[in-house]
Amino acid sequence: MKSTLFALVLLLGLNASAWADRVKDLASVAAGRTNQLIGYGLVVGLQGTGDGADVSFTAQSMKSMLSRMGVSLDGPLSDFEQGASAGKIDIKNVAAVMVTAELPPFAKPGQKIDINVSAIGKASNLRGGNLLLTSLRGVDGEVYGIAQGALTATGIDANAAGSKVSIGVPTSSRVPNGATVERMVETPFESSDHVVMNVRESDFTTTTAIVNAVNKSFGEGTARALDGMSLAIRAPADMSQRVAFMSLVENLDVVPGEPPARVVVNSRTGTVVISRNVRVTAAAVAHGTISVAIAATNEVSQPNPLSLGQTAPVQNAEIAVTEPKNPMFLFQPGVDLRQVVDAVNQVGATPSALIAILEALKSTGSLRAELIII
Incomplete structure (x- = not known):
């Protein structure tokens, strides 16, 4: 039986005037970029699903952190790694993790951002854990955020009688609003004479259309194209007026260029x-397509009466070739x-x-x- 072909067809630009988009949907302010943050921390409170004594850097990190908090640990590190059997902290309830986050543009100190927590040792499950205070650093090595909080792990990893069921990834979790911004990222938005906007998909036609729309609304020379990706817009020096001006620019209607075939x-x-x-x-x-069908039929061959013959099985094969x-x-x-x-x-x-x-x-x-x- 022949299958019906379903093709998803994108008919773009049938009526150009009906497909005008806002500038904010086609381009973004170059100064409004996001920044990646990363940090190393410890998750505690696990139910025996942590790294254990086999991961030495987890024990070292835990000992170093407790030392800074005034807790003196006697004995060599090997005794500490043995966990509860040596009368020490059970390291199986601790996991070393990497913490990552994305700092939004123009984020201010005190704002909350989401974080991602991922195990880097032998921890098998982060469910129920709590992330201890962790510094989040940028590519320049400066601290831009502080993370801490209870983990939200949706993954499930269950074992019973030799059977294992896994749903999701239990060694990775999130903490909504788990980090606080501590430092602003300097941007040229406040100090530059022009505001640079980048088109999301490089296209000379779209860039030219945005420049023409801005100049038509605010006067010739307000905007100029830098290349197929970027354009510079002359904006007011006063920050309040600049923000209001960019709001007007973002809501201009522009007919973008049609994408390549x-x-x-x-x-x-x-x-x-x-x-x-x-x-x-x-x-x-x-x-x-050519179809080849082979059918096998099993039959029994009976000898003639009084022939002293024996009954024997016989297999007959039929081959049919069809071409639509x-x-x-x-x-x-x-x-x-x-x-x-x-x-x-x-x-x-x-x-x-x-x-x-x-x-x-x-x-x-x-x-x-x-x-x-x-």
Whole structure:
């Protein structure tokens, strides 16, 4: 039974005036970038699912932290690593973790941000743990945040009678609003004469459209293009006026340039996404498969009466070869997306067959689009 081909078709720009976008959806302020933070910490309060004595740096970190808090630990580190058996802290309830976070643009001291916590030792589960005070540093080595709090681990890892069930990743968790911003990131937004905006996808047409829209609304020379990705906008020096001005700029309507012709194929699921500008030059395509069916029939051979013969099993095989009569279809020069989909559907091609057809058209140079297979 032939499968019906389902293709997700993105028809962009059928009516340009109806597809105007706001500047804030097409570009962002260059000074408003995010920054990555990272830190090393300890999670305590685990139910025996921590690193244990085999991970020496966890024991060293715990001993160093307690020493700074005025707790003197007698005896060598090897005794400390033995845990509760030596009358010390049970290191199996502690896990060494890496803490990461993303510092939003223009974040101010005192604001809360989310953090991600991931085990780096032999901890098998972080559920129920509590992250101790951890410094979050930027790429320059400065502390920009302080993290602490109870972990929210959604993963489950259960063992019973030799069977194991895992749902999610129990060695990774989050702490919503688990970090407090301690330092601002200096940006040129307050001091520069111009505000630079970056288009999310480099496109000369879109950049030019944004520049024209700003100059039309606020006067010629207010904005100028730097390249296909960036543009500079002359903004007021007063911060209150600058923020209000950028609010007006972000809400301007702009007709962006149409994206390049692309065909994106997901080979695992058979999903095919074709943009509107895909074109095919003259090409002839034939699609068909040969099916071979082999059927075996088991029978019993009986000898004739009084022949002194013996009964014997006999296996008969039948082989049938069928080839569907799928016609060849012809692509005329300049064929657009809708005609490509209609032609493929007429021959009953499956998504996997469409992928093969697109690859063949690309190899012959007939497909006027970028073919991306993921």
